[in-house]
Each structure stands twice: as C-alpha cells, then as structure tokens.
Amino acid sequence: MLIGGNIEVHVNPGDGTGLRKALLHAPTGTCSDGQAHSISLVRNRRIITVQLDENNRVEMKLGPLVESRTINMSNLYVGGIPEGEGTSLLTTRRSFHGCIKDLIFNLELLDFNSAVGHEQVDLDTCWLSERPKPAPDAEDSELLPEPRAFPEQCVVDAALEYVPGAHQFGLSQNSHFLLPFNQSAVRKRLSVELSIRTFASSGLIYYMAHQNQADYAVLQLHGGRLHFMFDLGKGRTKVSHPALLSDGKWHTVKTDYVKRKGLITVDGQESPMVTVVGDGTTLDVEGLFYLGGLPSQYRARKIGNITHSIPACIGDVTVNSKQLDKDSPVSTFTVNRCYAAAQEGTFFDGSGYAALVKEGYKVQTDVNITLEFRTSSQNGVLLGISTAKVDAIGLELVDGKVLFHVNNGAGRITATYEPKTATALCDGKWHTLQANKSKHRITLIVDGNAVGAESPHTRSTSVDTNNPIYVGGYPAGVKQKCLSSQTSFRGCLRKLVLIKRPQVQSFDFSRAFEWHGVFLHSCPGTES
Structure with a gap:
C-alpha cells in the first residue's frame, strides 16, 4: 500500500503468530512524486525481503512453522480491491491513482490485458496529470493539466537457470572431461548411455582406446547423425542411426557392443544391428573415458576428422549401468554449465566481447555483414573493425536505434535505423540485421527495413583495415574509430557472416582467439 507517500507492506503468514509489517521510505522523501519507482517482494522460506528503488531494503522474518508452508493465493488484485471484498490487512481501501507496469509474479511477466476483470483502468496508455500551474499573466486562470507519458521499457531478463549435473562442451576445440572407469568390465560387453542436447551437426561425444589405439570405441556426430565405431583389434565396425540430433532438444542415446553385435538406440528407437568386423573377441582399452572431446596433446589416429569437441550439453553418463563421477575427473578443460532452457545462439552477458581473425580482417571497398541478435538493452556494441588512424566500420545499438558507421x-x-518505438529492438526477440558497404555507399537493413547513406567523397572508397573483428564489445586498450559507445552487448548473437565476393565467411565464436563474458553455443530462454 501507498500511505502518506511511503510504502507499507503487511504479511499474514497464517501460522497464528499475527501480522508482520514493514515501512519503506523513498530516498527522495516520497513516492508520490510522479517519478517511476520499483518495488520487489521476495519470499525465501521464512524470510520476506522487500526492496524499494534498488537501495531501500527491509527484511521480515516469519515463524518457524512457515518454513515449508506454501502461502496459498486465490486472487491477485492490483491497484485496488472490488466492492464487497474485505480484508483486515488493508489500512486503506482507496484505489491507487497512477501507473503500474512490468508486474512480475513468480518470474512470470503478467499481462494486464489478460486480467480476469478490471474497473476504471486504462490498459493501453500510462498518463499522469501534473498539478496545474498558474498562468504567468493571469492570477485566476490555470493551465490545462499536461499529460505525461512514462517511457516504455525493455523486456526484463528472466533469472538464469541451469540443468543440474549437465555440462556444456565445445567451448574450444579441446573441451573435455577425462573420467576413470573399470576397463575390465567392458572387455566382453560395452553399454554407454547418456543424455545430450545440441544444435551442432558434428563433434566427438565420447572416446576410449588402448594405449596403442589398436582397440577403441568412439561415438561421433556427423551431419547431425550419430556414428558409433569400435575396433576389437581386428577391424573397424561402424554403426549409424538415422535420427537427426541437431534440434536443440534433449535425447537419450545408448551405444551397445555385446555378443559380436553393435547398435545405437536414440530415445528408444534402435538402429539396425551390425556384426563385428574380424575375429576379435574382446575390447581392450585403458580405464580412461574421454567425454565431449579430446585433450590438445592427444592424437586419435583411427577415427577420422571428427575429433573436435561436440558443441553440446551432456548430462549423466553410465558405462555398463555404472554412472561416471564427473565431480572427480582425471582432467577437464573449458567446460561450463548448461542453461535449463536454451536456443541456438551465443550469449553475451554485457561485460565483454569476442575477438575474431587475429591476423586481421581487410574490409577494403566492399563488405556485406549479416547477423541475428536478441537483447534486453537499448545500447550495446554489435561489431567493430578499426585501424589506429580513421579507417573503420562499426555496428551498434544506441538508445534503441541501430547505427552502421x-x-x-x-x-x-x-x-x-530508428524503429517505431524506442523499445522495439530490446523486446527479447530475434531481429535480423544486414549491413552492406559498397565503395562510398552504405545500406543498413533491420527486419527488412532499409536505410542508407552516401559519402560526398566518391573517390574515397576503401576502408583499409588489417585488424581483428570485435563482436559484442572490445577491450579497454583497443581504439574503435567508428563506435560511439563502449557499452558491451547483453543478449544473444548468431549467424554472423561476412561476405567479400566471392568469399563467404561464417564465424563460429568458439574460434575466437580471445573472449570474455561470452557463453558459447547456447542462448538462454526459449525461441521467440
């Protein structure tokens, strides 16, 4: 409740211990100042924390009986309560006069247009009337109240959630876990089961081998499909499965070698069974299980070109029904957590950048840049290539607009490119961008809307760069002559392609020679 310009919070936990109260004062002295204020209330077991304007925090401690009790709610009223609905908690029944927006309940953004009912509420606009001011030349006359609109806001990022026990691989060519297992248990029978989620089309999922690599077993993704190969020392046996795995969904995968037969099972669907090649009878390997990739110093000689780490999330892994302990690896390299909900793309957390093409990229007379982005911010660097002099190009978000310099x-x-509203591009949805430079002319196309510019100096046609491409930001010591902002991008990027006819370069951020605040191969949230 808003009482006398201050925020009052009353909580009855229903445990018979009575009412809890909290009073929050605005830093400016009152919340009734026509300015936007934020309020959050969070309950964590027995503690209820209320915060006003990010800096005024009050805690209320509930009784021990409430520790595991759910506070049940049947109705949520905002701005007032209907006639006939009464509660002893309310010290006022006056309805709120003002604007309320971005109401988030249990991490869900509530849409007022979906309300079960409402009275005397304007759902589409947010106007406040300022107090009338006396006209300068007339004592009795009054100015008409001036409506004042609150600016719209960008989408609110949901809290990042992760999958327990799952790990993201592919953060480098050599991302991996090296896990111990009982090698004697797999001599006559090998059954490996794991859960996997990926958008990639290729990569090494697991590998085990003898010291001399005469015997080995490997599972690879190639062309989006699984290929299981093993050798009992007398010739390679290969099993393939027709299912496409590169859909970003979780799949349960099982590979089996038993009684001189091999097969792959994906989500319960078995591949055709393949008979072992040669007269080998045992799989003799070291007790080392390479998960997700191989260390840089290890050279697998017999498994083809798919030796790079799989850009995938891998959950629990069992070998002959015994779960491998990923908490005690022999070694590990560039492995991260997995987002609970993920989509194709690379996440930039707003603190860093990715640096590509260490040897330098030559823009020269013509280049065409395409990418897709989604963000919750109106500002951020998208891309920059710059010399120490003046030649440079830059792409950035500034106050909700896209600028191509x-x-x-x-x-x-x-x-x-200026969208119809200042928050149209920070809505958390994917947007397409194409930036084309042709000699002294440039064109920028955002979501199919094209704008252009032209230099009056028609003889000056080449951007003479030989510098790295910085994406999402750039280091403090690096100069960018065609960027007005140093704000790092927060959000997701994907499908970055630079075209210089006839050369088409598609950039994988895992090939960056340097990155900070970048989480490769998955973007948090569901596709929108």
Whole structure:
C-alpha cells in the first residue's frame, strides 16, 4: 500500500503468530512524486525481503512453522480491491491513482490485458496529470493539466537457470572431461548411455582406446547423425542411426557392443544391428573415458576428422549401468554449465566481447555483414573493425536505434535505423540485421527495413583495415574509430557472416582467439 507517500507492506503468514509489517521510505522523501519507482517482494522460506528503488531494503522474518508452508493465493488484485471484498490487512481501501507496469509474479511477466476483470483502468496508455500551474499573466486562470507519458521499457531478463549435473562442451576445440572407469568390465560387453542436447551437426561425444589405439570405441556426430565405431583389434565396425540430433532438444542415446553385435538406440528407437568386423573377441582399452572431446596433446589416429569437441550439453553418463563421477575427473578443460532452457545462439552477458581473425580482417571497398541478435538493452556494441588512424566500420545499438558507421578515410558516414518505438529492438526477440558497404555507399537493413547513406567523397572508397573483428564489445586498450559507445552487448548473437565476393565467411565464436563474458553455443530462454 501507498500511505502518506511511503510504502507499507503487511504479511499474514497464517501460522497464528499475527501480522508482520514493514515501512519503506523513498530516498527522495516520497513516492508520490510522479517519478517511476520499483518495488520487489521476495519470499525465501521464512524470510520476506522487500526492496524499494534498488537501495531501500527491509527484511521480515516469519515463524518457524512457515518454513515449508506454501502461502496459498486465490486472487491477485492490483491497484485496488472490488466492492464487497474485505480484508483486515488493508489500512486503506482507496484505489491507487497512477501507473503500474512490468508486474512480475513468480518470474512470470503478467499481462494486464489478460486480467480476469478490471474497473476504471486504462490498459493501453500510462498518463499522469501534473498539478496545474498558474498562468504567468493571469492570477485566476490555470493551465490545462499536461499529460505525461512514462517511457516504455525493455523486456526484463528472466533469472538464469541451469540443468543440474549437465555440462556444456565445445567451448574450444579441446573441451573435455577425462573420467576413470573399470576397463575390465567392458572387455566382453560395452553399454554407454547418456543424455545430450545440441544444435551442432558434428563433434566427438565420447572416446576410449588402448594405449596403442589398436582397440577403441568412439561415438561421433556427423551431419547431425550419430556414428558409433569400435575396433576389437581386428577391424573397424561402424554403426549409424538415422535420427537427426541437431534440434536443440534433449535425447537419450545408448551405444551397445555385446555378443559380436553393435547398435545405437536414440530415445528408444534402435538402429539396425551390425556384426563385428574380424575375429576379435574382446575390447581392450585403458580405464580412461574421454567425454565431449579430446585433450590438445592427444592424437586419435583411427577415427577420422571428427575429433573436435561436440558443441553440446551432456548430462549423466553410465558405462555398463555404472554412472561416471564427473565431480572427480582425471582432467577437464573449458567446460561450463548448461542453461535449463536454451536456443541456438551465443550469449553475451554485457561485460565483454569476442575477438575474431587475429591476423586481421581487410574490409577494403566492399563488405556485406549479416547477423541475428536478441537483447534486453537499448545500447550495446554489435561489431567493430578499426585501424589506429580513421579507417573503420562499426555496428551498434544506441538508445534503441541501430547505427552502421563507415569511414573510408574521408570522414564518417552513418546509416541509422530508428524503429517505431524506442523499445522495439530490446523486446527479447530475434531481429535480423544486414549491413552492406559498397565503395562510398552504405545500406543498413533491420527486419527488412532499409536505410542508407552516401559519402560526398566518391573517390574515397576503401576502408583499409588489417585488424581483428570485435563482436559484442572490445577491450579497454583497443581504439574503435567508428563506435560511439563502449557499452558491451547483453543478449544473444548468431549467424554472423561476412561476405567479400566471392568469399563467404561464417564465424563460429568458439574460434575466437580471445573472449570474455561470452557463453558459447547456447542462448538462454526459449525461441521467440
């Protein structure tokens, strides 16, 4: 409740211990100042924390009987209560006069347009009338109240959630876990079962081998499909499964070698069974299980070109029904946690950048850049390539607009895409971008809307760079001549392609020579 310009919070936990109260004062002295204020209330077991404007925090401790009790709610009223609905908690029945937005309940953004009912509420606009001011030349006359609109806001990022026990691989060519297992148990029978989620089409999932690599077993993803190969020392046996795995969904995968037969099972669907090649009878390997990839110093000689780490999340792994302990690996390298909900893309957390093409990228007269982005911020660097002099190109978000800057050496030109609303691009949805430089002309296309610019210096046509490509931001010591902001991008990027005819370069962020605040191969949240 808003009482006398302050926020009052009353809680009855229903345990018979009575009412809890909290009073929060605005830093400016009152919340009735026509300015936007934020309020959050979080319950964690016995502790209820209330916060006003990010800095005024009050805690209320409930009784021990409430520790595991759910506070049941049947109705949620905002801004007032209907006639006839009464509660002893309310010290006022006056309805709220003002604007309320971005109401989040249990991490879900509630849409007022979906309310079960409402009275005397304008759902589509947010106007406040300022107090009338006396006209300068007339004592009795009054100015009409001026409506004042609260600016719309960007989407609110949901809290990041992770899958317990699952790990993201593919953060480098050599991401891996090396796990011990009982090698004697797999001589006559090998059954490996794991859960996996990936958007990738290729990579090494697991590998085991003898010291001399005469015997081995490996599971690889190639062309989006699984291939299980093993050798009992007398020739390679290969089993393939027709299911496409590169859909970003969780799959249960099982590979079996038993009684001179091999097969793959995906989500309960078995592949055709293959008979073992040669007259080998046992699989003799070391007790080392390579999961997700291989160390840089290890060279697998007999399994083809798919030796790079699989860009995938892998959950629990069992070998002959015994779960491997990923908490006690022999070694591990560049492995991360997995988002509970994920989509294709790479997540930039707003604190860093990815640096590509260490040897330098030559923009010259023509280049076409395409990418997709989604963000919850109005500002952020998308891409920059710059010399120490003036030649440079830059792509950035500034106050909800997309800016494409180019300097051929004779002055900067900028193509600016301004959406209909300042928050149209920070809605957390995917947006497509294409930036084309052709000599002294540039074109920027965002979601199919094109804008352009042209340099008056028609003879100056080349951006003479030989510098790295910085994506999502850039280091503090690096100069960017065609970026007005140092704000790192927060959100997800994907499908970055630079075209210089006839060369088409598609960039994988895991090939970056340096990155900070970048989480490869998955973007948190569901596709939208």
